[in-house]
Amino acid sequence: MRPRTLDEVVGQKHLLRAGSPLRVLAGTDAGPAGPNSIILWGPPGTGKTTIAHVIARGHGTKFVELSAITAGVKDVRRVMDEALTDRDLHGRSTVLFLDEIHRFTKAQQDALLPGVENGWVILVAATTENPSFSVISPLLSRSLMLTLQPLERSDIQELLDRAVVDRRGLNGEITLADDAKSHLLDMAGGDARKALTSLDAAAGVAFSHAQQDTEPAQSSEEAERAADSPEEAAAPEEPESSDVGTVTITLEHAEEALNRAAVRYDKQGDQHYDVISAFIKSIRGSDVDAAMHYLARMLEAGEDPRFIARRLIISASEDIGMADPTALQTAVAAAQAVQLIGMPEGRIILAQAVTHLATSPKSNASYMALNEAVADVRAGKAGPVPLHLRDGHYKGAAALGHGDGYLYAHDQPNGVASQQHPPDSLVGKDYYHPTPYGHEKPLSQRVAILRNMVRGE
Numbered sequence: 001m002r003p004r005t006l007d008e009v010v011g012q013k014h015l016l017r018a019g020s021p022l023r024v025l026a027g028t029d030a031g032p033a034g035p036n037s038i039i040l041w042g043p044p045g046t047g048k049t050t051i052a053h054v055i056a057r058g059h060g061t062k063f064v065e066l067s068a069i070t071a072g073v074k075d076v077r078r079v080m081d082e083a084l085t086d087r088d089l090h091g092r093s094t095v096l097f098l099d100e101i102h103r104f105t106k107a108q109q110d111a112l113l114p115g116v117e118n119g120w121v122i123l124v125a126a127t128t129e130n131p132s133f134s135v136i137s138p139l140l141s142r143s144l145m146l147t148l149q150p151l152e153r154s155d156i157q158e159l160l161d162r163a164v165v166d167r168r169g170l171n172g173e174i175t176l177a178d179d180a181k182s183h184l185l186d187m188a189g190g191d192a193r194k195a196l197t198s199l200d201a202a203a204g205v206a207f208s209h210a211q212q213d214t215e216p217a218q219s220s221e222e223a224e225r226a227a228d229s230p231e232e233a234a235a236p237e238e239p240e241s242s243d244v245g246t247v248t249i250t251l252e253h254a255e256e257a258l259n260r261a262a263v264r265y266d267k268q269g270d271q272h273y274d275v276i277s278a279f280i281k282s283i284r285g286s287d288v289d290a291a292m293h294y295l296a297r298m299l300e301a302g303e304d305p306r307f308i309a310r311r312l313i314i315s316a317s318e319d320i321g322m323a324d325p326t327a328l329q330t331a332v333a334a335a336q337a338v339q340l341i342g343m344p345e346g347r348i349i350l351a352q353a354v355t356h357l358a359t360s361p362k363s364n365a366s367y368m369a370l371n372e373a374v375a376d377v378r379a380g381k382a383g384p385v386p387l388h389l390r391d392g393h394y395k396g397a398a399a400l401g402h403g404d405g406y407l408y409a410h411d412q413p414n415g416v417a418s419q420q421h422p423p424d425s426l427v428g429k430d431y432y433h434p435t436p437y438g439h440e441k442p443l444s445q446r447v448a449i450l451r452n453m454v455r456g457e
Contacts, residue, residue: 174248
């Protein structure tokens with residue numbers, strides 16, 4: 001099912017516009033002479049090898065493929081020598097596809113330079129790592145770097161639908177149930193190769209089950225007769241037809257083929273909200289095992305890890321608060337780390353954050369304090385700011401009494417000023433009620449002392 005032309009390539013629309021370098025190289029569109037070489041950078045299964053093969057077919061060129069995992073300098077030089085001979089004796093260009101170029105050492109990449117510089121080969125190099133850090137500068141300057149984007153779910157679906165009916169694929173001999181297709185799409189993770197491999201495996205399971213269902217069961221009398229007459233057993237009657245008809249790949253077939261159960265999870269529906277709700281409530285309830293289950297469930301279903309990280313940040317303040325002030329630091333650090341490194345490694349960071357939050361002492365005292373203060377403000381209990389706390393840094397403020405009598409806390413004993421801070425209507429009002437858990441246990445004593453000092457009690 002590998003595309004034979006650029007028109008069959010799904011995704012990468014930004015690289016396949018009319019007149020683009022790829023179309024010129026592939027001979028699809030007319031245009032000025034394209035770059036001698038290109039470097040394709042993108043995740044696995046996004047079409048790097050496919051594009052290289054399409055380019056090779058475009059001009060009737062000779063196509064040579066090397067892998068940086070197994071090839072060495074000797075192999076590169078051999079290809080260069082043969083390419084030079086083909087060009088001079090046969091007038092034929094060579095397209096050298098080099099996969100995993102980032103695995104080449106500097107010396108190995110240097111060996112490519114003469115052929116690229118002199119046009120002996122059209123180098124099409126593929127890498128999953130940033131070429132700016134993994135490819136030498138002389139090679140980068142002689143090549144056009146093209147960035148491939150991860151395939152969208154709709155792109156993978158188009159590939160699966162095409163493979164089901166195309167004569168190069170399953171030729172219409174199977175149908176793909178919607179829930180089975182959804183499972184294959186979930187498991188593909190934007191990787192076209194993985195999606196087609198999974199479809200092939202699921203089709204194999206479906207055909208195997210269909211074949212078993214059509215084979216007539218052997219009766220006990222037939223089994224005994226076969227045991228008594230080996231000659232007869234050796235020459236069974238030919239079945240009238242081995243055609244099992246059109247086979248449907250069900251969700252069960254897909255699960256069996258991939259050895260992965262489908263996760264019932266709708267990212268836009270009830271499951272999305274139900275699972276994240278259970279996840280946060282498990283953390284709040286200090287059940288680290290349940291929290292880890294729901295984390296795994298979301299990740300396996302393809303939930304956005306950044307969404308999970310954001311909810312952890314909220315939980316760290318809403319449910320843990322000052323009982324463990326480091327929980328918020330962990331949650332924020334986890335969100336930043338997931339953003340930096342992505343998946344699948346990001347799941348490790350999320351797991352650590354979940355463990356920290358679920359096992360931390362819990363307090364919603366800060367959250368409840370804010371709610372109570374907001375309720376008073378909405379009820380109209382927002383009196384004038386005391387004069388001594390008002391801004392006195394503008395002309396005429398002193399005449400209004402702004403700042404008059406203000407006590408600078410740093411000049412007071414113990415760095416605490418005994419003066420009125422809230423409006424008159426809220427003097428003596430307590431909003432924050434520390435719990436006896438974790439860091440808030442000693443904090444509750446400190447809060448009581450500070451209130452007595454500030455209020456002069």
